Amino acid sequence: MSWSWVLLLLVVAVAGLLRWRRTAWYWLTFGVTLASLRVLIRYASVMDACGLTVPPSRWRLALTRMANRPVPESRPPRILRLRPTRTGLVVRLKLRPGQDAFDVSAACDRLRHSFAMYGVTSRELRSGVVELRMTGYDVLKRVQMPAKVEREPMRVPVALREDGAVHYRDYRTVPHALTLGATKSGKSVYQRNLVTELAGQDVALVGIDCKQGVELFPLARRFSALADNPDTAADLLDALVQHMEGVYQLIRTEQRITADVPDAEIAADIFDLPDDLRPVPIVVLVDEVAELALFATKEEEKRRDRIITALARLAQLGRAAGIYLEICGQRFGSELGKGITMLRAQLTGRTAHRVNDESSANMAFGDIAPDAVLAAIQIPTDTPGIAVAGDSSGGWARIRTPHTTLRQAVNVCNRHADRTPDLPALAPFRPVLPNLTKVPAPAVEPAPATV
Numbered sequence: 205m206s207w208s209w210v211l212l213l214l215v216v217a218v219a220g221l222l223r224w225r226r227t228a229w230y231w232l233t234f235g236v237t238l239a240s241l242r243v244l245i246r247y248a249s250v251m252d253a254c255g256l257t258v259p260p261s262r263w264r265l266a267l268t269r270m271a272n273r274p275v276p277e278s279r280p281p282r283i284l285r286l287r288p289t290r291t292g293l294v295v296r297l298k299l300r301p302g303q304d305a306f307d308v309s310a311a312c313d314r315l316r317h318s319f320a321m322y323g324v325t326s327r328e329l330r331s332g333v334v335e336l337r338m339t340g341y342d343v344l345k346r347v348q349m350p351a352k353v354e355r356e357p358m359r360v361p362v363a364l365r366e367d368g369a370v371h372y373r374d375y376r377t378v379p380h381a382l383t384l385g386a387t388k389s390g391k392s393v394y395q396r397n398l399v400t401e402l403a404g405q406d407v408a409l410v411g412i413d414c415k416q417g418v419e420l421f422p423l424a425r426r427f428s429a430l431a432d433n434p435d436t437a438a439d440l441l442d443a444l445v446q447h448m449e450g451v452y453q454l455i456r457t458e459q460r461i462t463a464d465v466p467d468a469e470i471a472a473d474i475f476d477l478p479d480d481l482r483p484v485p486i487v488v489l490v491d492e493v494a495e496l497a498l499f500a501t502k503e504e505e506k507r508r509d510r511i512i513t514a515l516a517r518l519a520q521l522g523r524a525a526g527i528y529l530e531i532c533g534q535r536f537g538s539e540l541g542k543g544i545t546m547l548r549a550q551l552t553g554r555t556a557h558r559v560n561d562e563s564s565a566n567m568a569f570g571d572i573a574p575d576a577v578l579a580a581i582q583i584p585t586d587t588p589g590i591a592v593a594g595d596s597s598g599g600w601a602r603i604r605t606p607h608t609t610l611r612q613a614v615n616v617c618n619r620h621a622d623r624t625p626d627l628p629a630l631a632p633f634r635p636v637l638p639n640l641t642k643v644p645a646p647a648v649e650p651a652p653a654t655v
């Protein structure tokens with residue numbers, strides 16, 4: 205522990221006392237400063253008690269013996285950086301020889317109690333360097349996104365993680381995703397958050413909402429195409445597949461594979477195309493996917509096969525053509541018929557809200573992150589919106605979206621209505637919107653200036 209840190213934090217605390225009065229910011233700074241001090245002062249003893257120290261090396265022992273000095277103490281990992289955040293602290297540690305990231309992650313619960321924090325999680329940044337994220341309170345209780353979040357094309361902040369970090373939905377790295385959850389678990393609010401974040405981007409939104417359109421149709425001004433029943437959905441998906449084939453033809457004609465074109469300039473997906481030729485990316489949101497897969501008659505069975513085949517083709521080939529799938533449902537398993545597990549295997553991003561049984565959680569995580577199955581089952585019923593998000597790398601985290609109401613989402617979509625791209629291939633599915641009648645506003649009469 206370095207005493208210059210302690211001095212610096214004391215100065216910050218005193219400056220906080222002098223400059224700010226009793227505001228939320230004052231208490232936040234004060235709390236974070238106290239937590240930083242607590243961690244720094246107790247660091248060596250806590251690490252020792254949690255078994256995260258290593259005995260002095262042989263050459264240090266030899267040196268102290270030669271100098272006739274007392275035997276040096278065991279040493280904890282070195283603090284590389286301590287960064288206070290709005291929700292707690294982020295500490296970066298350099299591990300000592302013989303320690304590994306698993307030692308730290310196994311000790312997280314002990315560290316949480318010892319430092320009197322609400323939560324402590326760890327992750328390995330690179331070989332020998334581990335980051336500890338400490339939160340001072342339950343950040344998922346009332347989600348408040350940080351004031352500054354990174355927004356990049358096709359990468360949007362969608363929720364807060366339990367370690368205080370922002371959870372992003374990045375379509376360029378994870379093109380397709382599956383969101384599962386029991387009824388009233390928060391799936392629609394999650395999807396609404398995605399729409400409000402994507403609304404401000406250059407992206408076409410396509411919606412299939414078999415709940416008669418109650419979730420997505422209010423946001424119609426920002427949607428390029430919408431379907432509210434399985435028949436329209438089948439036609440819409442066929443049109444999307446045709447659009448995808450057209451985009452592939454465009455990429456092929458623009459690939460320019462000649463000897464003088466450098467490798468990096470050969471177009472492999474729409475983002476390699478020049479700006480003036482690049483088709484707009486499309487995010488396809490499907491709410492209640494099981495409605496598309498259920499059938500009662502022979503005719504409906506044929507339609508179901510058409511839908512699942514089109515979805516599977518989009519999942520397999522859509523990424524390079526800039527078509528991304530966002531599928532939501534209560535269950536998505538083999539009981540929905542053939543082709544479902546193949547489609548599920550293509551959906552890399554997995555999010556599970558509260559589920560009623562283990563088999564539903566298994567549908568999301570059984571094949572990628574078995575630990576996450578238990579975490580998904582343990583989500584309590586009184587906290588809708590809390591979910592477990594994982595990906596094919598086996599990592600997972602508990603997240604919660606901010607509570608965006610339908611009214612807020614409608615307002616955002618209306619504000620960005622002019623960004624809605626007109627896709628000729630999807631023109632028959634463009635929602636027909638009534639012209640907004642102008643609300644007569646009362647004339648503001650200039651009031652005479654009075655003294």
Ligand SMILES: Nc1ncnc2c1ncn2[C@@H]1O[C@H](COP(=O)(O)OP(=O)(O)OP(=O)(O)O)[C@@H](O)[C@H]1O
Nearest residue numbers: 386387388389390391392393588589604605606607
């Ligand atoms: N992130 C959240 N924070 C706070 N409350 C939430 C959150 N997400 C959802 N809720 C609450 O839970 C209720 C149900 O959410 P939502 O409609 O999204 O569930 P659902 O899984 O789509 O349910 P269904 O499948 O029945 O449509 C919402 O009305 C809202 O009050």
